[in-house]
Amino acid sequence: MIRKLLPYAKKYRLFAILSPLAIVCEVLIEVIIPLLMSIIVDCGISGQSLAEKESFIADILITLGFGNLAGTDLILATGGLMFGIAMISLACGAGAAYFAAKAGMGFGAELRKGIFNKIQDFSFSNIDKFSTGSLITRMTTDINMVQMAFMMAIRMLIRSPLMFAMAISMAFSINKKLSLIFMCIAPVMFALILLIGAAAHKRFTQLFKKYDKLNNYIQETLIGARVVKAFVRSKHEKEKFRVSNDEIKDASIFAEKLIILNNPIMAVSIYTCIILVLWVGAKLILGGDMYLGDLMSFITYIQQIFMSLMMISMIFVMSVMAKASMNRICEVLEEKPDINDENADESATVKDGSIEFRNVCFKYSKNAENNVLKDINLTIKSGETVGILGGTGSAKTSLVQLIPRLYDTTEGEVLVGGRNVKDYKLHVLRDSVSMVLQTNLLFSGTIEENLRWGNENATLDEIRAAAKIAQADDFVMSFPDGYKTDLGQGGVNVSGGQKQRLCIARAILKKPNVLILDDSTSAVDTATDGRIREGMKNLLPDTTKIIIAQRINSIQHADKIIVLDDGKINDIGNHDELLSRNEIYKEVYFSQQESKMEQ
Ligand SMILES: Nc1ncnc2c1ncn2[C@@H]1O[C@H](COP(=O)(O)OP(=O)(O)OP(=O)(O)O)[C@@H](O)[C@H]1O
Numbered sequence: 009m010i011r012k013l014l015p016y017a018k019k020y021r022l023f024a025i026l027s028p029l030a031i032v033c034e035v036l037i038e039v040i041i042p043l044l045m046s047i048i049v050d051c052g053i054s055g056q057s058l059a060e061k062e063s064f065i066a067d068i069l070i071t072l073g074f075g076n077l078a079g080t081d082l083i084l085a086t087g088g089l090m091f092g093i094a095m096i097s098l099a100c101g102a103g104a105a106y107f108a109a110k111a112g113m114g115f116g117a118e119l120r121k122g123i124f125n126k127i128q129d130f131s132f133s134n135i136d137k138f139s140t141g142s143l144i145t146r147m148t149t150d151i152n153m154v155q156m157a158f159m160m161a162i163r164m165l166i167r168s169p170l171m172f173a174m175a176i177s178m179a180f181s182i183n184k185k186l187s188l189i190f191m192c193i194a195p196v197m198f199a200l201i202l203l204i205g206a207a208a209h210k211r212f213t214q215l216f217k218k219y220d221k222l223n224n225y226i227q228e229t230l231i232g233a234r235v236v237k238a239f240v241r242s243k244h245e246k247e248k249f250r251v252s253n254d255e256i257k258d259a260s261i262f263a264e265k266l267i268i269l270n271n272p273i274m275a276v277s278i279y280t281c282i283i284l285v286l287w288v289g290a291k292l293i294l295g296g297d298m299y300l301g302d303l304m305s306f307i308t309y310i311q312q313i314f315m316s317l318m319m320i321s322m323i324f325v326m327s328v329m330a331k332a333s334m335n336r337i338c339e340v341l342e343e344k345p346d347i348n349d350e351n352a353d354e355s356a357t358v359k360d361g362s363i364e365f366r367n368v369c370f371k372y373s374k375n376a377e378n379n380v381l382k383d384i385n386l387t388i389k390s391g392e393t394v395g396i397l398g399g400t401g402s403a404k405t406s407l408v409q410l411i412p413r414l415y416d417t418t419e420g421e422v423l424v425g426g427r428n429v430k431d432y433k434l435h436v437l438r439d440s441v442s443m444v445l446q447t448n449l450l451f452s453g454t455i456e457e458n459l460r461w462g463n464e465n466a467t468l469d470e471i472r473a474a475a476k477i478a479q480a481d482d483f484v485m486s487f488p489d490g491y492k493t494d495l496g497q498g499g500v501n502v503s504g505g506q507k508q509r510l511c512i513a514r515a516i517l518k519k520p521n522v523l524i525l526d527d528s529t530s531a532v533d534t535a536t537d538g539r540i541r542e543g544m545k546n547l548l549p550d551t552t553k554i555i556i557a558q559r560i561n562s563i564q565h566a567d568k569i570i571v572l573d574d575g576k577i578n579d580i581g582n583h584d585e586l587l588s589r590n591e592i593y594k595e596v597y598f599s600q601q602e603s604k605m606e607q
Pocket residue numbers: 136372373380398399400401402403404405406407446
């Protein structure tokens with residue numbers, strides 16, 4: 009798993025290496041400072057000579073020419089040296105933190121980019137599998153967790169064991185007998201903290217699951233904000249949120265309750281140790297077997313030892329917690345997009361807008377029992393206008409989604425321009441098959457920017473020409489800012505019918521070979537709908553137009569109309585043929601005529 013994620017840190021490896029290097033310097037200095045302290049106390053204050061002091065730091069000081077100094081002079085000189093190296097240690101510490109932050113944040117950013125790019129390649133069914141809310145949680149909460157663990161690992165993974173080893177060897181070199189005291193207490197504390205960490209981990213995992221739920225829920229409520237208001241469900245939604253929010257609060261308190269035990273355990277261990285050391289140490293000093301300065305530095309080492317043990321246990325807990333997040337990230341990174349164009353012919357281009365379905369069967373999931381589309385055979389000539397009619401759930405959308413390969417067939421094949429859709433590179437196919445989805449969406453940005461999704465390099469004239477066909481130009485020009493009008497997130501500041509027309513314009517701007525309108529004029533009045541059809545017929549003569557509609561009006565002039573019933577083709581013919589022979593068509597036609605008469 010780590011091997012899978014490490015490449016994302018590659019760009020920042022210099023910082024990831026510099027940080028531990030700076031930390032090594034910092035730790036070395038931190039370990040030396042108590043030794044200098046003991047020199048100040050024992051040689052500067054108590055009058056012991058440097059030569060008598062059996063420590064390597066005293067030897068170094070003698071080589072530095074401190075051997076002749078005594079009293080205040082020695083205190084000042086050693087103090088000055090201590091201050092100097094303390095400053096270096098400070099700089100190293102700050103540098104290490106800076107490098108670690110750069111490496112950690114960079115790693116996080118690369119991971120986010122990696123997941124985002126991966127999701128762009130996902131097919132609808134890949135996205136269905138994870139759910140949008142969960143993908144968002146993975147890109148935010150989980151990446152934050154991994155990024156923090158990575159930063160902590162860079163800083164602490166070297167620091168704590170190194171500090172531990174150095175402080176222990178220093179303490180032993182000062183006094184072996186005294187060292188036995190912490191050798192008894194420290195393992196007990198370490199084991200206790202590890203136990204707490206392991207228990208807390210379980211509680212934190214539960215907590216993260218609750219966050220998942222809350223994120224999914226917030227996302228749904230925000231997207232559905234209008235529905236919530238329309239159905240006056242705010243109170244109910246607030247209550248649901250309160251329950252979910254309280255669950256997180258309780259779970260956090262439950263988990264933190266364990267973690268707060270760390271501090272008292274740590275404090276009791278350190279102070280027990282210090283009291284025992286002072287007690288035994290005082291006896292040693294009185295017996296002349298130890299100096300006061302040594303005892304003081306010994307106590308500092310004890311603190312360093314316990315601190316590093318505490319850190320090691322924290323790294324352990326953090327890494328276990330980050331592992332769950334890493335798992336969730338890897339799942340996304342390892343997911344194979346089930347629609348890909350690995351076997352496509354690089355040079356294939358879509359010649360024309362002809363379409364053929366050969367014995368096509370389709371279901372959304374492999375495990376589903378029944379096919380949604382059953383044995384579809386169909387030929388559409390390039391440039392034809394084809395209407396599709398059928399009740400809700402009769403698989404109209406499912407049928408047309410197979411043409412731009414939003415889903416792949418389960419059996420049989422779909423051909424566009426005379427070749428299997430799988431032969432084309434996906435971008436080639438989708439550039440040439442433009443589909444206005446039933447649940448269409450505009451993005452934040454100006455109208456012009458939204459239309460340019462269809463063709464980045466289109467001139468304003470081309471954009472307006474497309475908008476004119478879609479009957480969108482008039483209302484866009486009536487806005488004070490025209491095509492520069494800013495659409496809110498999701499295109500909130502245009503009406504449903506205006507949004508549909510902009511989506512059609514966006515699709516037309518691609519100059520596709522095949523244009524699919526999936527119930528795309530449902531919110532447009534009949535007269536405007538008629539003008540859109542007229543415009544497409546006259547100005548896009550070579551484009552194959554597939555129109556799914558509930559209104560017979562919208563498709564009655566089509567070259568052929570496909571009647572779908574429960575995933576099967578019930579009939580194909582033009583308006584007159586179907587009206588004379590097809591029961592479903594007749595029923596829909598007459599019911600719509602009747603309602604027209606009533607109006
Ligand atoms: N993403 C999906 N996953 C699983 N099943 C789906 C999915 N989308 C649609 N279905 C199922 O496929 C069948 C056909 O749905 P489809 O959306 O193609 O119908 P439709 O004719 O377009 O209906 P409508 O007129 O309401 O748009 C339905 O029974 C539906 O439950």
